[in-house]
Amino acid sequence: MKKVGKKTLWALVATLMAALMLAGCGGSGGEEDKQAGPGEEEKFKVAFVYITSAGDAGWTYAHDLGRLYLQDQLDWVDASEIVENVPENPADAEQVITQLAEQGNKVIFTTSFGYMDPTINVAQKYPDVTFVHCSGYKTADNVGAYFGRMYQARYLSGLVAGQATESNIIGYVGAHPIPEVIRGINAFTVGVRAANPDAVVKVVWTNSWFDPTVEKQSAEVLLDAGADVIAQHMDSPAPQQAAEERGKLGIGYNSDMRAQAPGAVMTSPMWEWGPYYVETVQAIKDGTFDPTPTAGSLTYWGGLKEGLVKISDYGPMVPEETKQLVEQEKARIISGEWDVFYGPLKDQNGEVKVAEGQKMTDDEMLAMDWFVEGVEGKITAPQF
């Protein structure tokens, strides 16, 4: 056995060397790394790090549309470098972000919460590169933090759901029990109850951002519990498809999910990152980008007013009267007259959290860890 062990070792060494030789041969014949030729003007490189694949029809897809818009609008930008499916663990994320900085990108957008610490760490090593991180709370001299007031669009979609439900039970497939998701569920519920004070929102967690199988199963659990509208904070259209199969309705998320479940989706709260990306990259190029927080801990927190969030066009089942209600509420938010988390607001136990005439601050909203009245579910992490 001992001898065999040694032989194996040598076999492996030989293998590694062979692989090296193979690779070496390939280099001369293979395609060369693409680099700007001598006559070509060097472009301003912008890179994106994605949590899932750009084909997910969800979160990453929305960011990627923004990237394509950026590429389309600014011809001096090269936004071709993207890395998909980067896990939110420290080992992988930091490697990928470093690699992009190393490859000469001037701006790197890191588009998931878990990339926050890795982004900050890499930024310290590359002071000449600007990093912009989505959905976290840390900034630095060369790190901006951006996000969107999705809760405003969620509120509007809640109005649609509240008017549509007949069973007065609405199901909500949630990702991770973190403030972003909790805020969305609360805003949605405030909308539902504004349209229909008797309706409740039942929440199921998947503990994942993207897992079509679990997303669908979670939606089915909610449908079995009597829900006739399925809303979601997930990156795939699977929950909407589950609703469609049962002949029920739904509210999509991230992109216009009518494309994937036309029979169910009434509308989808959506992101519109493109203009923000153009504006930010232009500011960085001009040297006017300032990462100092302006909204709570965030450099930028755009909402309905800035056009960063919106709701998609409606499906044919949405009545005219609902559309009018949404328009009216949207105008109220855009004008600044009112926002979703204005008092009076009670939590699940009926305790007043925000008194009449009061409103939540940006920081309070960004750290939200309680459910409003009307939500049925618990903010506990793992459950199946």
Place this chain on the structure above:
Amino acid sequence: MIIRGTRLTIEKRLVPSSSAYLVIPFISIFMALLVGSIFLYFSGHEPVAVYYKMFKGAFGSRYGITETIVKAIPLTLVGLGVALAFRMQLWNIGGEGQLYMGAFAATWVALTFPEGSVWWVMPAMIALGMLAGGLWALLTAIPKAIWGVNEIITTLMLNYVAILWVDYLVYGPWKDPAGFNFPLTAVFSDAATLPGLFDSRVHAGLFFGIVAAIILYLVVYHTRWGYEIRVTGENPGAARYAGMNTTRNIMLVMLFSGALCGLAGMSEVSGIGHRLQHGLSPGYGYTAIIVAWLSRLNPFAVILVAILFGGLQVGGFIVQTSGIPSSMVYMLQGLLLFFVLGGELLTGYRLNRVPATGEATK
């Protein structure tokens, strides 16, 4: 199986072919790359150029090499751990869970004693991390040793329990109070952070891997106990007949196997993350199983294969910027395991061609 009037039969080799031992790892890797290149070719990429870019990315620069080592550290430690168990034909599929439990225990030390001195905090993190991983594995070893409960199932299932336990902590009681309710613990103190090496992210966990490989080699090949493990693995009946205490050995082997996985978790939180978080491991515990197999359970080969797999992951992310999908790496890993296991068959068995007798085969 009938091929033009002849029939293929599989026959066990009395003595495993040593030439097969030598060339099969090579052939396996080559075949995996070859099949991978067919996929690449038909999806419109130049396979050789892609492999070259992956290789260059992972091993062609100082940065690439250090990042490859960062990933090779946990793969080595878990690979060594499961290889020890595999040596005794104990199928410890629970490396992932044992890694998480090690990370959990080490984090407990770091969070409970934020002011502690490095002289005892670090040893305590190492000791408790190993203990937690070891005990987690022991949970499956006891029913295995006493009632013969299938450890493949129990170790696998306990992975989910361990991951959910860590999730419970980071989403709940261990959440950083200054962290806006995000699922992260507070950052460890300097005393609880493994020092970095070479001005890179490579950390002192590198030595854990090397030292563990040396110790494991000496124990498995040069001690009586190691001899018992090997005999039990090859022929449990003979081992029992020779009076070896199999029950005790199952428990001890699983304990040490889990302890190494726990050490991987400890070094990952202390050396890389500097805090405990959701999704700590990108599946090191599972990839390490492939590493252990491909290295044929040889401790030093584990290090080399871990570096190869670390490079595969680093290279995989690097080729993405030229449009290669991320699933490519997982596909290559799967192909490697497939061909290694296929090769295993050829090492221990021989394919014979015998004239067909005319009977229909099922």
